[in-house]
Amino acid sequence: xxxxxxxxxxxxxxxxxxxxxxxxxxxxxxxxxxxxxxxxxxxxxxxxxxxxxxxxxxxxxxxxxxxxxxxxxxxxxxxxxxxxxxxxxxxxxxxxxxxxxxxxxxxxxxxxxxxxxxxxxxxxxxxxxxxxxxxxxxxxxxxxxxxxxxxxxxxxxxxxxxxxxxxxxxxxxxxxxxxxxxxxxxxxxxxxxxxxxxxxxxxxxxxxxxxxxxxxxxxxxxxxxxxxxxxxxxxxxxxxxxxxxxxxxxxxxxxxxxxxxxxxxxxxxxxxxx
Amino acid sequence: xxxxxxxxxxxxxxxxxxxxxxxxxxxxxxxxxxxxxxxxxxxxxxxxxxxxxxxxxxxxxxxxxxxxxxxxxxxxxxxxxxxxxxxxxxxxxxxxxxxxxxxxxxxxxxxxxxxxxxxxxxxxxxxxxxxxxxxxxxxxxxxxxxxxxxxxxxxxxxxxxxxxxxxxxxxxxxxxxxxxxxxxxxxxxxxxxxxxxxxxxxxxxxxxxxxxxxxxxxxxxxxxxxxxxxxxxxxxxxxxxxxxxxxxxxxxxxxxxxxxxxxxxxxxxxxxxx
Amino acid sequence: xxxxxxxxxxxxxxxxxxxxxxxxxxxxxxxxxxxxxxxxxxxxxxxxxxxxxxxxxxxxxxxxxxxxxxxxxxxxxxxxxxxxxxxxxxxxxxxxxxxxxxxxxxxxxxxxxxxxxxxxxxxxxxxxxxxxxxxxxxxxxxxxxxxxxxxxxxxxxxxxxxxxxxxxxxxxxxxxxxxxxxxxxxxxxxxxxxxxxxxxxxxxxxxxxxxxxxxxxxxxxxxxxxxxxxxxxxxxxxxxxxxxxxxxxxxxxxxxxxxxxxxxxxxxxxxxxx
Numbered sequence: 001x002x003x004x005x006x007x008x009x010x011x012x013x014x015x016x017x018x019x020x021x022x023x024x025x026x027x028x029x030x031x032x033x034x035x036x037x038x039x040x041x042x043x044x045x046x047x048x049x050x051x052x053x054x055x056x057x058x059x060x061x062x063x064x065x066x067x068x069x070x071x072x073x074x075x076x077x078x079x080x081x082x083x084x085x086x087x088x089x090x091x092x093x094x095x096x097x098x099x100x101x102x103x104x105x106x107x108x109x110x111x112x113x114x115x116x117x118x119x120x121x122x123x124x125x126x127x128x129x130x131x132x133x134x135x136x137x138x139x140x141x142x143x144x145x146x147x148x149x150x151x152x153x154x155x156x157x158x159x160x161x162x163x164x165x166x167x168x169x170x171x172x173x174x175x176x177x178x179x180x181x182x183x184x185x186x187x188x189x190x191x192x193x194x195x196x197x198x199x200x201x202x203x204x205x206x207x208x209x210x211x212x213x214x215x216x217x218x219x220x221x222x223x224x225x226x227x228x229x230x231x232x233x234x235x236x237x238x239x240x241x242x243x244x245x246x247x248x249x250x251x252x253x254x255x256x257x258x259x260x261x262x263x264x265x266x267x268x269x270x271x272x273x274x
Numbered sequence: 275x276x277x278x279x280x281x282x283x284x285x286x287x288x289x290x291x292x293x294x295x296x297x298x299x300x301x302x303x304x305x306x307x308x309x310x311x312x313x314x315x316x317x318x319x320x321x322x323x324x325x326x327x328x329x330x331x332x333x334x335x336x337x338x339x340x341x342x343x344x345x346x347x348x349x350x351x352x353x354x355x356x357x358x359x360x361x362x363x364x365x366x367x368x369x370x371x372x373x374x375x376x377x378x379x380x381x382x383x384x385x386x387x388x389x390x391x392x393x394x395x396x397x398x399x400x401x402x403x404x405x406x407x408x409x410x411x412x413x414x415x416x417x418x419x420x421x422x423x424x425x426x427x428x429x430x431x432x433x434x435x436x437x438x439x440x441x442x443x444x445x446x447x448x449x450x451x452x453x454x455x456x457x458x459x460x461x462x463x464x465x466x467x468x469x470x471x472x473x474x475x476x477x478x479x480x481x482x483x484x485x486x487x488x489x490x491x492x493x494x495x496x497x498x499x500x501x502x503x504x505x506x507x508x509x510x511x512x513x514x515x516x517x518x519x520x521x522x523x524x525x526x527x528x529x530x531x532x533x534x535x536x537x538x539x540x541x542x543x544x545x546x547x548x
Numbered sequence: 549x550x551x552x553x554x555x556x557x558x559x560x561x562x563x564x565x566x567x568x569x570x571x572x573x574x575x576x577x578x579x580x581x582x583x584x585x586x587x588x589x590x591x592x593x594x595x596x597x598x599x600x601x602x603x604x605x606x607x608x609x610x611x612x613x614x615x616x617x618x619x620x621x622x623x624x625x626x627x628x629x630x631x632x633x634x635x636x637x638x639x640x641x642x643x644x645x646x647x648x649x650x651x652x653x654x655x656x657x658x659x660x661x662x663x664x665x666x667x668x669x670x671x672x673x674x675x676x677x678x679x680x681x682x683x684x685x686x687x688x689x690x691x692x693x694x695x696x697x698x699x700x701x702x703x704x705x706x707x708x709x710x711x712x713x714x715x716x717x718x719x720x721x722x723x724x725x726x727x728x729x730x731x732x733x734x735x736x737x738x739x740x741x742x743x744x745x746x747x748x749x750x751x752x753x754x755x756x757x758x759x760x761x762x763x764x765x766x767x768x769x770x771x772x773x774x775x776x777x778x779x780x781x782x783x784x785x786x787x788x789x790x791x792x793x794x795x796x797x798x799x800x801x802x803x804x805x806x807x808x809x810x811x812x813x814x815x816x817x818x819x820x821x822x
């Protein structure tokens with residue numbers, strides 16, 4: 001793993017919310033072990049226990065951080081049970097998270113990787129509760145990594161870690177049927193249809209001639225930017241994460257169409273995809 | 275521009291919310307370019323696309339930061355269209371924002387200023403999307419500024435940048451009529467009547483003898499602090515930003531009076547303002 | 549007081565919310581006085597003016613921060629009135645807050661302490677408003693402390709500071725009756741029954757044989773971790789702060805039982821507590 005220059009960075013992704021002091025407590029533990037580390041909040045508003053939402057957020061985010069960043073993810077419905085804490089090394093990043101599938105999209109994306117079970121209790125807080133491993137296990141492990149401890153010191157490599165699978169689009173007549181997998185603050189409906197995965201039947205011309213069907217609404221063609229449709233109108237776009245997204249210009253597609261996660265989205269081309 | 279000592283500071287003001295990882299992604303981009311810069315969140319809860327709200331927040335905030343601070347504002351309904359990215363230099367501060375009027379109150383406040391269109395694509399991320407210039411243009415530009423790049427390197431000065439105007443109070447019989455322009459977390463109703471702009475008819479005595487009329491409620495005199503009226507009662511005050519504000523002590527004026535942005539507020543003196 | 553190595557840390561606990569720029573303004577003031585200090589948000593979502601909630605959050609949090617940390621708490625319904633600003637020194641920590649009882653649980657917990665009234669106006673901002681002492685008094689005082697100013701310079705020790713008392717559990721037939729004092733993001737109902745204060749009648753066996761009664765629901769035994777009860781079922785646990793808590797595994801006890809702060813909680817043992 002390449003180490004970045006400057007202070008090490010730890011990112012935090014949790015479902016702890018920002019009302020309670022849970023995140024602040026984790027930061028105190030980190031700073032007590034590794035003074036001067038840079039702690040960056042990704043989000044603490046993952047819907048409680050929603051592992052796939054957290055997996056998507058981590059996938060969309062980690063690559064924008066410098067080499068050597070430590071990504072700490074605590075969405076942990078199984079806290080206190082036998083579920084294992086994991087440390088995952090990839091070429092440029094480190095991930096610390098529970099073994100519940102929350103890193104599934106990292107496993108799929110990154111080429112080289114090594115997944116370790118964290119077993120070295122000497123890196124944990126002295127007393128480990130059964131309800132808050134974010135504080136007692138995950139935060140201290142991330143902090144010790146930021147101090148430069150060797151990943152190998154934390155535990156042995158394993159292969160039987162848990163994978164979750166995102167729903168994938170299916171091929172239908174003249175196109176693909178996917179579904180909404182994420183709704184952002186603006187009410188944009190992000191589907192699981194990835195631009196990068198469209199087959200050879202898809203050309204630059206297809207953007208113009210395709211149709212997107214969602215909840216009874218038919219959208220002609222895919223836009224380049226939101227302002228191409230009039231304010232209040234519905235459009236489709238490949239968003240900043242590379243996924244097909246339904247939007248309302250300066251409005252909320254979620255509210256306008258009364259749709260959310262799970263809603264079917266069809267991308268259709270007269271000649272279909274080859 | 276005077277440079278502060280210590281690490282450079284970048285403040286962030288957006289309408290991105292805190293649920294999605296958009297802000298975290300911007301921070302990753304910044305730290306990848308300028309390790310060690312101090313990033314301070316002002317707010318990410320500007321109401322979606324509300325340029326005037328953002329303009330007020332920026333005005334109320336920037337002066338409390340040290341010389342050399344870079345203020346990054348991303349409220350950007352026109353993302354992907356022809357609207358230009360701007361870099362504004364003033365005597366003590368730098369501002370990076372879209373050219374949509376979100377900096378209007380800065381233009382009005384600061385004496386010396388130079389407004390540049392950001393044209394130097396070498397400072398952008400390699401791939402620029404049409405949906406997330408916060409990540410691809412604004413964050414990297416702010417980070418390069420924090421590394422010490424000369425503002426002149428980013429693009430030429432322009433004069434035809436966009437101004438928005440806040441509603442201003444109007445003179446009426448015996449006083450002024452303004453309106454509520456901001457409601458804070460406590461439900462305080464902030465009007466556009468600025469203490470600093472009251473005319474010569476206003477004296478220290480006037481605080482005691484004036485009346486404030488809002489939504490049918492008449493408030494006698496202006497208080498010095500919230501606790502001067504009994505808990506649950508309505509009062510008026512010049513708030514910490516210097517504006518006339520309607521409050522309920524230990525309660526919410528917004529809820530109590532069922533009023534919000536746009537509600538008329540009258541400040542009346544028997545002899546009027548000269 | 550032992551000073552930590554590395555940059556000094558200031559934690560922030562307020563009821564200012566995250567929508568308005570109040571917290572950002574305080575951070576600007578702090579960084580203008582003490583460049584490079586580490587500022588950590590604990591929460592800004594204390595319910596408006598709820599002193600006991602803030603007191604609980606401070607108590608649950610401060611000990612996880614390194615020696616020398618400065619804890620700044622601004623929940624301040626009496627801003628502008630005669631209520632005094634305080635600086636509290638304990639063996640390892642410093643606290644800056646209004647004298648309204650928000651530090652009551654610190655007074656009770658920490659052995660050695662010295663409580664000072666902050667009187668030295670030279671540490672305040674030049675103009676002190678009557679509505680935002682967080683900006684004008686508390687933030688600058690914390691920043692000057694972070695720069696290494698001697699606590700004695702800020703004002704004289706006092707003894708007549710304000711105490712608030714948390715409701716305490718009472719003894720009943722065969723057990724204790726307490727009440728819910730905090731509800732977290734997950735809907736967990738935290739009572740005021742502290743594990744550390746259970747009397748000698750409580751043994752490791754008692755966990756298994758006790759009953760917890762809350763709002764008509766009877767829970768048999770106390771669990772070690774959430775996953776011990778099936779998803780959607782109600783259980784009881786001693787939480788990460790050491791208090792008896794009612795939870796629903798992967799759900800919300802608050803919603804499921806329609807209970808909140810103030811709800812009675814009984815912990816019963818057939819032989820009672822000695």
